[in-house]
Amino acid sequence: MKTSRRLHDRTELIPLLVVLALFFVLVFRLFFLQVVRAQTYRRLSEENRIRVIPVDAPRGHVLDRNGNVLVCNRPSYVASIVPFKLRQMERTIETLAAFLGMEPGQISDRLNESRQRRFEPLKIKRDIDFQTLAVLQEHKLDLPGVIYQVEPRREYLYGDLAAHLLGTVGEISSAELSELRSSKYRHGSLIGKGGLEKQYERFLRGDDGVQYVEVSAVGREIGPLPNRPAMEARPGNDLVLTIDLALQQTAEIALSDSAAGALVALDPSSGEILAMVSRPAFDPNLFSSVITESTWQALNEDPGHPLLNRAIQSTYPPGSILKVLTAAAGLEAGVITEHTRFSPCTGAFKYGDRWFGCWQSWGHGSLSLVGALAQSCDVYFYQLGLKVGLDRWSEFASSCGMGTALGVDLAGEARGLVPDREFFNDHYGRRNWGPGVLLNLAIGQGENLATPLQMASLMAAIGNEGTIYRPHLVREIRSLSGKSLDQSPEVIGQLPISPEHIRLLKKGLLAVVHNRQGTGRQAAVPGFEIGGKTGTAQNPHGEDHAWFAAFAPLERPRIAVAVIVEHGGHGGAVAAPIAGRVMEAYLRGNEAR
């Protein structure tokens, strides 16, 4: 009996259609997930199970010219969070913050910063001490997703020694990260923030390695992935500096009494910088771990500007040191000879209706060039400047390299300034200045500006009979495989002074240190002939800056030094002894070697 009399005919079609529609939705969705989006989900499942553990490459070391390590790395512990593994977010963050002595807000901010990278460990606090580490280990179960890693931490072995040139490292900022667009960096990477660390970043930074580890959902590591071998980290290159550690230490000590100032010592035969000090200084180790807001603020707002590298970034009127150039300009222009004498110095010089004083108010009497240099007689150089003329003087000073950055391998080198006719027209208006400005320029005051490095370089060039080398701090870049990149000396100019005139200048500079009446007698080093020049830079901020620049020995010099002590007073009394101590240390040290 097949003619079934169905009770509910209406139950035939509609329920079937409903069921078919529901299953169609399921099949469609399944097709979308497992066929259309399969690749995406395959990747996600890989990411799920693979924890990519970045292995920080050790940064290259920094050594002095004799192979003494100045900057190295030491292992330190970092507390990190794998955001993906975080459970009970708020509570875990609060607990962790309490252990690390941080605000919970700081941690959540960091988590928000790297939203996309939920599988990568995110560094929360660097360089935690052993005690904190032990506490974290103890409360492991209350801190799901919190791990600790070992990372190399930058260590500046001599504290604030040479801090300004070595520079600092710090965690890369979001801005830097997006600007660099380099796969070499990720959140939490260290990057050079200043000094050589920044300048030679691409050499110092190695290539980070990667470890692939299979993990379970609760974060337990199952083991390394068989088909994905780890990528070894490649350490960065070592920098061998031109700095001489012993000399640098001497220089640091010699300048330690000064509140603010700078010192540069060069090798006149190559431009290699043997020592570079800037005061006040700071400890770059402070930046190596996470620098606290208050420390940063203190350093940044310190009226002494400890972060400023005065040796290359600050400019000062060079004072009487520039008389050497005025003298050379006169000799080269043929307006004077060794024996030319002007009106005797009576302590002041009348130009137009104005009196221009000499620093020695009772006067120097009649002097020839060597005597004028030795006693730094202003009146002599007023008259010489007038003979040379503004245009000739400006042009000569510029061709000696003044007013131009030397191109040292550090960022932020200042250019200095050689004022010329155009400059005065621009600044004072065409009719508002007279030839009187030249008097001040000729003795190195007025609008003249130069860096301590430029003064050291000038002395080095005079010392080596006229060659200007590019001052530099890195001698060699040494890779792990032993390959090295030598930074050979580079000649960037020649002083436009004939050899016999240079000899004459040297005679004058020697007299500065060795004559009974020389202004730089305090720089003398027994047993060595030293050429130098004192300077006393007038400035509107207070006491004069004390300058001294010198080279030694007189013939075939091995070291050229420039020292400035801000508001130190007379160069001969304050700066010359410092330069003397540094030169002595180097000359005697070299003898011993």
Next chain:
Amino acid sequence: MSIATISGRNMDIWMVLMVLILCGLGVVTIYGTLQSSEVSSNSRLHVKQLLWIGLGTVAMVITASVTYKAYYVLAPVLYLLSLLSLGLLFILGDRSAGANRWLDLGGFFWQPAETAKVATIFMLAHYLSGRKTAGGSIKPFLPALGILTLPVLLIIQQPDLGTSLVFVAILVAMLYGAGMKPIDLFLLLSPALSVVCAFHLVSWMIFICVLLVMLYLARPRFLSTATIFLINFAVGIVTPILWRGLHEYQQKRILVFLDPGRDPLGAGYQVIQSKVALGSGGFLGKGFLQGTQTKLAFLPAQHTDFIFSTYGEQFGFLGSLLILVLFLWFIIRGLRAAQMARNRFASLVALGAVAVFCFHIFVNLGVAMGIMPVTGLPLPFMSYGGSSMITNMILVGLLLNVRYRWQEY
């Protein structure tokens, strides 16, 4: 009636075969989840599941053997007993865990809500088969609403939102089968829709407009119109207040369903991992025991609510399609039984059973595929669990029973 008779010509042997294949795939998948790195290796759930299948099969055979006329007679008694067992949960239940769904029958844990499903189907069929419903009035159906409300209220207290909704599916299917017009069904269920729409003022306004149109089209008597409208209106106002009374985890589940990105580490985590498991399986799957989502325990509730995701990761789109086809075929055969039955009670029982399966399958798979909120409903025949396995087998027994005796009045 002996087993020999029911295995005769009218026996739906295909349905039994499909059910057993699905059970078998379930056991295999459960075995796979035990290889997970985060499960203690000495649990032997697959063996236990085989035991449940065995017990279920016995239950199925017994259910299929007894003539449904007996169920018709026993329906009120069974219904009262199941209400009683649900009530017992209140007295014996340990509510410390926040949800209590099990009764301890001497080491054997039973979910009274599961038996209540069967009993309610019987009771509804008992009541609806005795009503003349051709007229088009809603009135004769209102007691059916009452029959349903009692167990649902008890279950929602447990609290088990998912299972409560199964009862609504049963009611809709059976009322429809009993001859209720779709428009009346809409009006009857309109308060529930009002609840859903009441979460947003605009959607609720639209709903009220649609309701008014429907009321105009159906044109029930004035009193009914007014009652329906007032109930809807009241519900729409009360809902936001009740919402605040919901368990936080229930609120969260609904919210996270609407916006899974809201909490990728919490409730949304399950759905994301389930989709990743399914999707990463691709067309052919990663291979048996090769599912990393499963093995490394990224996937939650692998052997219960998310068993399909575990399966889909290992056997891919093709394997998943096999399951869908088996379920579809099974449902169609169930519907066929309901259509063929000449007895109104039998037909309604079959329809109720099909509704239970449909709801479970669609919601469970929908959850696994990320198109449904996480409700915690097991997948029939495959998910691990004794109560649900035996209940499902009893329901299969009922379908076999109806099909076998289709000619009887």
